[in-house]
Amino acid sequence: MSGQTNKPTDLAVATEFLVTAKSGIKAYAQAITETATPEVKNALRDQLMRAIQTHEQISSYMISHGYYHPHDVQEQIRLDLSASQAAINMTQS
Structure with missing residues (x-):
């Protein structure tokens, strides 16, 4: 399996982990x-x-893999839209 094949899964897992940490x-x-x-x-x-x-x-990790662009809103929007479309496509397969 190539790294490209795993990219949507890696992105989804990393994003979920980031949201959970936040x-x-x-x-x-x-x-x-x-x-x-x-x-x-x-203790808290x-x-x-x-957590921080x-x-x-x-x-x-996400920045180094091109999964997260906190300083480039337009690129992050493009990536989010692409990830959303990939998720939709996976549910329709």
Whole structure:
């Protein structure tokens, strides 16, 4: 199997992982603001920092593979539309 064959799958998995990491960051940040216990706040801060590091790693991976263009909105839109069409085509096959 060539790398090109795996590209839609790799893109889908990486994108889902990135979205999940972003969601986790938001959840940890919110939980920190709603927690009164210092020990729990510290534990949540540690988890938040890990989630941010994971997000950075996923972003770097996606950027290096051409899956994510955070500084080029037009290219990201083009890629998102292409990925959406590929997903539609896979469900119709």
